[in-house]
Amino acid sequence: MKYWAFLSYSHTDKKWGDWLHKALETYRVPRRLVGKESRDGKIPERLFPIFRDREELPVSADLGANINEALRESRYLIVICSPRSAQSRWVGEEIKTFKKLGREDRILALIVDGEPNASDGKPGFKIEDECFHEAMRYRMVDGEVSEIRSEPIAADAREGKDGKTNAKLKLLAGLLGVNYDDLKRREQERRLKRARMIAAASVALIAIFAALSVAFFFNARAARRARDEARATLSRSDFLQALRSIDEGKDFDALAQLARSLRFNPNNQAARCRLATLLIYRNYPTSVLVLKHDAVVQSAQFSPDGKKIMAVALDNAVRVWDAETGALVGNPMRHNVYVRSAQFSPDTTKVATVSEDKTVWIWDAQNGSLVTSIKHDQRVWSVQFSPDGKLLLTASPNRAGLEKVQLWDADSGMAVGKPLSAGCAQFSPDGKRIATGSEDGTAQIWDVKTGEALTGPMKHDGSIHSVEFSPNGKRILTVWVAEGGNGWAARAWDAGTGRPVGEVMKHPDDVIVSAHFSPNSKRVVTAIACLRLNSAGMVGR
Structure with a gap:
């Protein structure tokens, strides 16, 4: 025969039909049973195929030829029993047709819902709970349902009964013609x-x-x-x-x-x-304050009392800051042109600035307001307060022989005394003298009050670029560029007599950017060398 079994069920029990169809066709028969003789011949490895009547037929139709053919070609009929299938006309017709084929003993039942024989008045159940179709409960005689009761072989998949797994094994035992307990044992072994x-x-x-x-x-x-x-x-x-x-x-x-x-x-x-x-x-410098500017800062200095910081920036402004808090003090001191230099007064109350418009400006250091301005007839390169803050000293170098050094009253801005012909100058530490240097290579010391020369000319072989008093006021230091391409040089001089001290500190291959005395006035530092004054011997770099 073509089919091992024909599944008959109500359309409303389709999920059970799908499950049983897959469970039977995919079941692998235990290896020890395969090939053994049963009433249907040798036991196969799989029970395949299983016919499934997927859809109910229309009410007015008879069983189709394919259904009848499938029933004839099926070894067994498995009825999925429920109150729905018990009322299904076509489930009943399939049962009757199979019985008419003389295979009443090959009908297996799978109870999924309801109660078997509930229609017999079984206590606790209603007639509507019956899960066996009438064609299953009674035997067929002469092609019709008789009154002779039939006891179908049933596997019960309901909870509390066999359950799905054992119910499946019971059906398989019936299909294979083997003992259920033996099949269950072999399944457990597997x-x-x-x-x-x-x-x-x-x-x-x-x-x-x-x-x-x-x-x-x-x-x-x-x-x-x-x-x-x-x-x-x-x-x-x-x-x-x-x-x-x-x-x-x-x-x-x-x-x-x-x-x-x-x-x-x-x-x-x-x-x-x-x-x-x-x-x-070791002591390492750490950043205490950061004073932000919108332009490049070209110079910065503390005030004499250390409480303020002044910075000159390329936005043509000078700003004063609180050295403790970093807060801006007063308004920026703004100029129309480039600011060359700026200096605090000794008492920190004023600021003197030099700009490229030939003007010296005096400002209030606390609020940034302008106090006065001093116009010059040529560019000013430097400005310096006297140690007592009463005078200003300005220097205007000029390569055309028009150098000028001038004293000014710091309060009124009026000129004091006659100008001196020089391009650089500096007050002595006590403020009573001025040292000057000129383009013609002459350095000289002057009395501030009288304007008289206190020394004779200190001659150099080139244009003097800077002049500076030592901290003790006893010497001056000059820096010049020698004529004839012989490079730069520095020299110390006695401030009382105007006589040279020690040897010339020559730098034939370098430019001296700056030169200063040590605090004890015994040594000089240039941009590249540190020399002893009396011997001009090099002691460090």
Whole structure:
């Protein structure tokens, strides 16, 4: 026969039909049963195919030829029993047709809902609960349903009864013609075997993962060891570089190298100790205030009392700031042109500025307001307050022989005395003298009150660029550029006699940007060398 079984059910029980159809066709018969003889021949590996009447036929139709043919070609009829199928005309017709084929003993029932024989007045149930169709409850005689009762073989899938799994096995036992208990035992053995195989596979996988984990652990440890060794090597390298930097006096470089060494290896005790030593026994400048400007700042200075900071920027403005808080003091002192220089008065109450429009401006340092201005007939290069703050000294160098140094009253802006022919000048520390230097190579010292020369001319072989008193007022320092391309030079002079002190400090290949006395007036520092005054011997660079 073509089909192992024909599934008969009500359309409303379709989900049960789908489940049973799949469960039967996909069931693998236990290997020990395959090939054994049964009433239907040798037991196959699978019960395939199973015919399923998927849809109910129209009420007015007879069973189709394909249905009748399928019933004839089916070894068994499985009826899915429920109150719906018990009332189904076509379920009844399929049962009757199968019985007429003489296969009444090959009808199997799967109870999914309702109660069998409830229509017999079974206590606790209603007639409507009946799940067996009348054609199943009674035998067929002469092609008609008789009054002789029939006891169909039923598997009960309801909860509390066989359940779906055991109900399926009961149906399979009936289809295969084997003992249910034997099939169930073999199914349990198969499940146990499958479970053992799964367990063995799981153990194998666990072992593999364990081996991989161990390998990963050792590889990771080796990788960490290699990484740590590399970091330790880098740490030692940076530490050695730091030692060289310390020997060369490059403490800031050493700090960076020690920090990098400890970043590579925080446990580098030598680097820790050396870093601690540098930090404890050295003083390093740190930023206390940041004074923001909108333009490039070209110079900045503290006030004489240290309470204010003045900055000159390229936006043609001079600003004063509070040195403690960083707050702006007063309004910016704005100019129409470039500001060359600015200086506080000794008492910090005023600011003198020099701009490119040939003007010296006097400002109130507290509020930034203009006090007075002093016009010149040529560009002014420098301005200086006298030590008592009463006078101003301006210098205007000029390559056309029109140099001018002039004293001014700091309050009124009026000229004091006659101008001197010089391009650079400076007050003595006591404010009683002025030292000047000119383009013609002459330096001289003058009395502030009388305007008389106190020394004879101090001759140089080139144009003088700067002149400065020593802190004790006993000497002056001049810087000039020698004629004939012989380079720059500096020299100290006795401020009382005008006589030279020591040798000329020559810089034939360099430009001297600035030169100043040491605080004890015994040494001079230029842009590139530090020399002893009396011997002009080089002591440092």
